[in-house]
Amino acid sequence: xxxVERKLSGWGRYPVVQSRVQRPxxxxxxxxxxxxAGTGSLTxxxxxxxxxxxxxxxxxxTVLMGxxxxxxxxxxxxxxxxxxxxxxxxxxxxxFVPRGWFLPVTPGTKHVTVGGAIAFDVHGKNHHCDGAFSSxxxxxxxxxxxxxxxxxxxxxxxxxFRATVGGAGLTGFITEAAVTLRRIETSRIxxxxxxxxxxxxxxxLFDEHEASYPYSVAWIDCLARGKxxxxxxxxxxRHARRGELDARLRxxxxxxxxxxxxxxxxxxxxxxxxxLAVKSFNAFYYARQRTxxxxxxxxxxxxxxxxxAIGQWNKLxxxxxxIQYQAVFPAATGRKALVEALNLTSRRGKGSFLAVLKRFGAxxxxxxxxxxxxxxxxxxVPVGRxxxxxxxxxxxxxxxxGGRAYLAxxxxxxxxxxxxxxxxxxxxxxxxxxxDEGNIFSSMLARRLQLHHDPELKAAEVTVHA
Ligand SMILES: Cc1cc2nc3c(=O)[nH]c(=O)nc-3n(C[C@H](O)[C@H](O)[C@H](O)COP(=O)(O)OP(=O)(O)OC[C@H]3O[C@@H](n4cnc5c(N)ncnc54)[C@H](O)[C@@H]3O)c2cc1C
Numbered sequence: 162x163x164x165v166e167r168k169l170s171g172w173g174r175y176p177v178v179q180s181r182v183q184r185p186x187x188x189x190x191x192x193x194x195x196x197x198a199g200t201g202s203l204t205x206x207x208x209x210x211x212x213x214x215x216x217x218x219x220x221x222x223t224v225l226m227g228x229x230x231x232x233x234x235x236x237x238x239x240x241x242x243x244x245x246x247x248x249x250x251x252x253x254x255x256x257f258v259p260r261g262w263f264l265p266v267t268p269g270t271k272h273v274t275v276g277g278a279i280a281f282d283v284h285g286k287n288h289h290c291d292g293a294f295s296s297x298x299x300x301x302x303x304x305x306x307x308x309x310x311x312x313x314x315x316x317x318x319x320x321x322f323r324a325t326v327g328g329a330g331l332t333g334f335i336t337e338a339a340v341t342l343r344r345i346e347t348s349r350i351x352x353x354x355x356x357x358x359x360x361x362x363x364x365x366l367f368d369e370h371e372a373s374y375p376y377s378v379a380w381i382d383c384l385a386r387g388k389x390x391x392x393x394x395x396x397x398x399r400h401a402r403r404g405e406l407d408a409r410l411r412x413x414x415x416x417x418x419x420x421x422x423x424x425x426x427x428x429x430x431x432x433x434x435x436x437l438a439v440k441s442f443n444a445f446y447y448a449r450q451r452t453x454x455x456x457x458x459x460x461x462x463x464x465x466x467x468x469x470a471i472g473q474w475n476k477l478x479x480x481x482x483x484i485q486y487q488a489v490f491p492a493a494t495g496r497k498a499l500v501e502a503l504n505l506t507s508r509r510g511k512g513s514f515l516a517v518l519k520r521f522g523a524x525x526x527x528x529x530x531x532x533x534x535x536x537x538x539x540x541x542v543p544v545g546r547x548x549x550x551x552x553x554x555x556x557x558x559x560x561x562x563g564g565r566a567y568l569a570x571x572x573x574x575x576x577x578x579x580x581x582x583x584x585x586x587x588x589x590x591x592x593x594x595x596x597d598e599g600n601i602f603s604s605m606l607a608r609r610l611q612l613h614h615d616p617e618l619k620a621a622e623v624t625v626h627a
Contacts, residue, residue, distance in 0.1 A: 162190050169223060172475050173212035175482030175544045175572055178219040178605070186228045188304075191334055194224060195601065196308050202603035205330040207277030208249060210270055212485045213572030214605035215281075215329050221603065226276050229336065232256065240342040241299070246276030246335040253342070258417040258461065262342040263400065265297035269517075271466050276335045281569040282327035282530040284537075286376035286398070286465070289522040293532055294340075295326035296525060302337040306597040310336060315526075324592040327527030329568055331602045331612055332593055347414040349401040350376075350464040353456045356447070360391025360499060367520055370397050376464075382447050383516035383540060386507050390500065392447060393518065401458050410458070419462040419469075478543045486552055487531075487539035487567040488559040489521055495536040498562040502538055502555055509551045516540045528585040528592075531567045539570065549573065568606060576611040590614050 162183050170177040185191040194203060202221030209216055217223065230247035240262055242253065250264055251271040257263070268283040277283075279301060282293045291297075300314040303325055311333075313322035325332045353374065357363035363379045371377055374397035385392040403414045410416070468474050475483070490498035499518070506516070517539045521532045542548055552573050559565060565582035566574055580586055593600075594614030600607075607613060 162186075162194075164222075169206075169209070169217055170482070171212045171214060171216060171572070172210050173482050173484050173544075173570075173572065174475055174478070175484060176214055176217070176605070177482070178214075178217055180218055180223045181221070182223050182225060184225040184228055188229065188310075188336060191224070191229065191304060191336065192308060192310075194222070195304060195306065195334070198306075198601045200599065201601075203334075203601055204604040205276060205280070205334050205602075207247065207274030207280070208272050210273045210277065211281065212570045213568075214609065215568060215571075216277075217605045218603065219605060220608075224334070226274060226334070230274075233337070240344060241339055242342055243337065243339045244275060245337055246274060246279070246301075248275050249273065250275070250278065254417070254461075257342055258345070258348050259415050261345055261415055263345045263461070265341060265343045266291060266294045267465055269466060270469055271462075272469065275338050275340065276330075279326055279335055279338060280328060280330045281567075282525055282527045282532075283569070284519075284521065284532050286378045286519060288532055289371055289377070289520040290375050292522060293327075293525045293527070293530060295527055295530065297341045298326065298338055299341065300339045301325065301335050303333040304336050305333040306599065306601045311596075320592050321596060323526050323528050324589050325527075326525065327530030328589065328593075329529065329606060329612065330604065331607055332596060333602055345400045345415075346403050347401045347406060347410075348417045348461055349406060349410065349414075349458050350398040350461060351401045351405060351456070352459045352464060353397045353454070354450065355395045355454050356450050356452070357391070357393045357395050359389060360393075360496070360503070363391055363393045363395050363518065364496060366395045371520065373397070374399050377520065379518040381503070381516040381518050381538075383503055383506050386504075390503050390507070394447065394450060396464075398459075398464050405458060407458075417461065419460070419466075478541070481544045483541050483543045484548070484552075484572050485539055485541050485570040486555055487537060487570045488555060488564050489531065489533050489535055489537040489567070490559065490562050490564040491533055491535040493535075494562045498558055498564065499536055499538060501558045505551065505554045505558065506540060509547060509554075528589040529568070529583055531565065531569070533564065535564065537567075539567075568610075571606070574610060576609075579610045586612075 165182050167182045169180050204218035204223050206216040206223050226247040229245045232244045234243040266285045278294045282295045284293045303311050376398040379393040379395040381393040519537050524533050600613045
């Protein structure tokens with residue numbers, strides 16, 4: 162297998178590092194990599210859509226999983242798909258939407274692999290009613306440090322299953338997964354969109370409509386201040402039924418032919434990101450919807466993946482890159498936490514094109530899974546002066562309210578804050594230690610956050626909850 166040296170980054174293009182890269186074509190080649198790892202370290206990389214340093218390894222080998230992407234079996238009765246972990250959500254959609262199936266949970270881009278979706282236990286716009294991706298994963302196969310391929314389910318090797326979903330690729334290489342898809346009658350979404358004048362308005366819209374729509378999201382103008390704080394477009398959606406389509410679409414209710422419209426060819430100059438430019442963009446976007454409410458039948462892609470229509474949109478943030486800060490604030494004090502976070506962001510003038518608010522339902526069983534019941538807010542912020550201070554402030558707010566930041570987007574958390582945010586960390590490390598004593602599976606994120614098994618850790622400090 163060829164070994165190449167390459168510059169790599171996450172989607173936020175920060176940090177950028179030089180890494181040794183290998184791309185196994187077969188499972189046997191992946192096994193060989195593990196067998197020969199010795200004291201070196203390996204990092205799985207799916208589609209590289211995590212924003213920070215989770216899929217980077219400047220001190221070892223980054224292993225591209227994209228060639229291990231065969232679909233293995235599909236049960237038309239139950240919707241159970243068995244596939245290799247390098248299959249992308251885009252590939253699943255292309256094959257299964259025309260047959261009347263959709264992803265049970267999807268993040269805001271379809272350019273992620275099944276392995277990456279499990280490793281961060283990703284969430285979608287339906288978390289409040291359906292939970293995270295792992296809720297629909299009935300089993301997975303994991304190539305562990307011993308070279309063994311271990312089948313994990315909720316009843317077999319259950320601890321390893323709980324450490325692997327949301328485990329940032331640090332328990333082993335996920336080679337295969339069984340995921341249950343969702344039946345759909347059409348490839349269209351019934352969309353209902355509201356203009357909310359402030360945060361309270363947006364939150365009451367969530368309360369009022371979430372029972373009727375499985376999908377919900379608010380796009381917040383995070384530079385709006387004072388009375389307009391939390392001004393947003395709140396969107397709800399459900400899969401349209403055939404009878405709701407107009408005659409032209411009814412003939413081909415499952416038609417699906419999405420595409421990228423255009424690509425950003427170069428890095429945008431810094432001035433384009435000036436707070437005033439962002440402010441006018443936000444005002445323009447909000448002002449374009451003239452009425453309080455609109456409904457429409459729309460295609461799947463513009464609803465679920467609006468940004469995928471612009472290839473390489475990450476270049477919009479210029480050469481220095483950006484981070485996406487995402488935190489979840491528990492329900493009890495969620496509104497207060499959101500007000501504090503939005504106030505801080507608007508005061509610091511670092512607001513982004515995108516501030517996305519979603520509601521989370523119950524937490525999943527992944528020990529390091531991100532979601533907690535409450536609200537989650539995600540902001541894109543260009544790398545530059547003041548970024549550290551803003552992130553520190555946002556982390557402080559999250560911690561004060563019992564919340565946490567999302568590792569899939571992170572490049573800045575420190576080990577002490579991380580430990581406070583993720584109380585099941587000792588359980589995770591215990592399981593990692595049992596299967597990867599030498600920390601073969603590592604990454605820059607793992608080193609930064611000390612997400613390594615530490616043999617010095619006393620057994621008494623660790624409890625694995627049943
Ligand atoms: C535009 C955009 C929108 C997004 N929206 C959302 C959203 O709504 N919700 C959400 O939850 N996330 C969202 N994300 C984040 C994204 O879904 C996650 O970061 C996801 O993990 C990326 O998958 P990937 O295949 O690109 O994995 P990578 O980024 O390559 O890797 C992510 C992690 O998975 C591990 N990994 C990858 N493959 C394997 C494998 N086979 N075995 C073991 N470990 C593996 C890596 O080591 C790394 O730790 C978004 C990202 C973008 C760019």
